[in-house]
Amino acid sequence: MSATEFDVGLHVLDHQLLDKDGRRCGNVDDLAIEGGPGEVPEVVALLVGPGYWGPRAGWIGRLAGWIGGGAKVRVEWAEVEKIDSAIHLKRDATTLGLGRGDDRLRPYVEKIPGAGR
Amino acid sequence: MRTFSSLQKRKVVTESGRLLGRCHDLHCELTGSKLRVTGLCVGQTAWFAHLGVRSHDKHTTVPWEAIVRIEGKQIVVHDDAAGD
Amino acid sequence: MNKIFGLALGILAAIGGFVDIGDLVFNTAAGATFGYQLMWVIPVGVVGIIVFSEMCGRVAAVSGKAVFDAVRERVGFKAALGALVSSEVVNLMTLAAELGGVAISLQLLSGLEYRWLILLAVVGFAVIIWVTSFDWLERGFGYGGLCMLVFAVAAVKLGPDWTKVGKGFIPHIAHNNPTLYAYFVVGLLGAAMTPYEVYFYSSGGVEEQWSPKDIGLNRANAIVGYALGGTLSLALMIVGATVFLGHGISPEHLGTIALGAGDPLGKIGLLLALVGILFAVGGASIDTVFSGAYNLAQFCGWEWGRYRHPKGAPRFALTWLVLLVLAMGIVMTGVDAVVLTEYAVIFSVVALPLTYVPILLVANDKAYMGRYGNGRVANVLGLVYLVLIMVIALTAIPLMVLTNAGQN
Numbered sequence: 001m002s003a004t005e006f007d008v009g010l011h012v013l014d015h016q017l018l019d020k021d022g023r024r025c026g027n028v029d030d031l032a033i034e035g036g037p038g039e040v041p042e043v044v045a046l047l048v049g050p051g052y053w054g055p056r057a058g059w060i061g062r063l064a065g066w067i068g069g070g071a072k073v074r075v076e077w078a079e080v081e082k083i084d085s086a087i088h089l090k091r092d093a094t095t096l097g098l099g100r101g102d103d104r105l106r107p108y109v110e111k112i113p114g115a116g117r
Numbered sequence: 118m119r120t121f122s123s124l125q126k127r128k129v130v131t132e133s134g135r136l137l138g139r140c141h142d143l144h145c146e147l148t149g150s151k152l153r154v155t156g157l158c159v160g161q162t163a164w165f166a167h168l169g170v171r172s173h174d175k176h177t178t179v180p181w182e183a184i185v186r187i188e189g190k191q192i193v194v195h196d197d198a199a200g201d
Numbered sequence: 202m203n204k205i206f207g208l209a210l211g212i213l214a215a216i217g218g219f220v221d222i223g224d225l226v227f228n229t230a231a232g233a234t235f236g237y238q239l240m241w242v243i244p245v246g247v248v249g250i251i252v253f254s255e256m257c258g259r260v261a262a263v264s265g266k267a268v269f270d271a272v273r274e275r276v277g278f279k280a281a282l283g284a285l286v287s288s289e290v291v292n293l294m295t296l297a298a299e300l301g302g303v304a305i306s307l308q309l310l311s312g313l314e315y316r317w318l319i320l321l322a323v324v325g326f327a328v329i330i331w332v333t334s335f336d337w338l339e340r341g342f343g344y345g346g347l348c349m350l351v352f353a354v355a356a357v358k359l360g361p362d363w364t365k366v367g368k369g370f371i372p373h374i375a376h377n378n379p380t381l382y383a384y385f386v387v388g389l390l391g392a393a394m395t396p397y398e399v400y401f402y403s404s405g406g407v408e409e410q411w412s413p414k415d416i417g418l419n420r421a422n423a424i425v426g427y428a429l430g431g432t433l434s435l436a437l438m439i440v441g442a443t444v445f446l447g448h449g450i451s452p453e454h455l456g457t458i459a460l461g462a463g464d465p466l467g468k469i470g471l472l473l474a475l476v477g478i479l480f481a482v483g484g485a486s487i488d489t490v491f492s493g494a495y496n497l498a499q500f501c502g503w504e505w506g507r508y509r510h511p512k513g514a515p516r517f518a519l520t521w522l523v524l525l526v527l528a529m530g531i532v533m534t535g536v537d538a539v540v541l542t543e544y545a546v547i548f549s550v551v552a553l554p555l556t557y558v559p560i561l562l563v564a565n566d567k568a569y570m571g572r573y574g575n576g577r578v579a580n581v582l583g584l585v586y587l588v589l590i591m592v593i594a595l596t597a598i599p600l601m602v603l604t605n606a607g608q609n
Contacts, residue, residue: 014273016502023504024502024505025504027273027500053278056278057278058279060279061282064282068501085264099503101503102515105516105519106512109511109512109519110512112331114331115511115512116511116512
């Protein structure tokens, strides 16, 4: 299996997540890394959700994260199918716990006529 | 477990105190289903590369093995780490 | 043949949709204050919006990413969050001004009470956007906006001194009141290079799944559409100069602006002007509200799209609904629509670099864009406009304060 090298902050962080059906389900807000100095560190998971905005933008990030609902979802690296301009996932968003905001809102939206056309 | 955000923006200094720059990114190697971190992207050119101004492969990468310890607000590396 | 027809329709819609309330207010006021001396600023603004839109469109076609996707990926989370907040504030101000404009034109056409018309307009928009297919929406408002061409007819009929008009195309600085002149330069450029337009354009491109082979056609659409639309701005300035400057009238109400067309063309001119304003500003409202929803959705990674049924993108739909309600709240306070427009335009000038710079960087990134990255022409223009945008962004607020928002 050939290896690919890239800078993870440039090619993975802040990129759009797409589930197996091509549904947009969040951006990569942070990455979980296991392993420290003297070990072989690995990116083990993608961290998704406004709950992860605090460490990235100080108090403004925390405030925005709080307004955004503070959700935190951890997506294991093994769930990643491929990386091109977006991060494609192997399974669907709901199973992974992503896109919950849309799923929770959908029943209300569907009640209004014309929503499904 | 650490996060990318906790490593980003930290100062990278050698054991003897020389400041190499800030860590702007992590260089990684994707083998099969494992994404290994191989080094730190350090310095001004790394930041420009992230913005897309300079070429992506021409910045300073400090190999992960060169890290002595991660403490407080900085990452301490071996003195000969930035052997461009 | 079909492609040419489609292009022609696209251009017509672009002309009808070019003018928004910022253009209406600033172009006529500029003509009413300085005559033809500011004519040269309009082509500068038109080229600016073409350059910005073209880059955003090309980025969308090559990378499949709209403006805020690119901004978030490139400039770092903190800066992107700052850009998001400022663009949403400016968008909301612009939307409120546009809604005010719609309500005023409805009032002038119907004689009904202003506050009820605001409510009617907002409810009307909400229903129309929810139910109508976007293509019909765009076409409907675009073609209705073509009534604005009555200003072009009026401009010619008023028989301005064409030598003087021509001289106005040579860039120069007015000797009397240079500060006020500079304020108008900034305002005219801000009214032409509206950020919401590029967010809207690039998001549309992503939705329509432009690929590199669409770059040429869309470039043509943008260039021709904006250039022709720009002639409407020229017409507005000429009308402002001939009708208002001569009589010492300051066009502080949309009704006065519409009368500019009524003056040479009588009642039919006035009617067409009001209908044109209604559709042009109405169409702009829709573009603006979608832009606000696009930016938030793209930053957060939500599902989004104007072609998508609301149940396919619930948070996106909720966002534009909430933006409409918030904007309605602002207009209901009774704030003058023209004053609000001036503030919206000036603030959008200040926020312009926050999205222009990332796009210029991304459009230049060869690793991202491959062979479709900025060539020499695009970069020369891109850099010239970068300097211009930075200058007006820095001088906008001081000039607004110094001239008391043009009330000097």
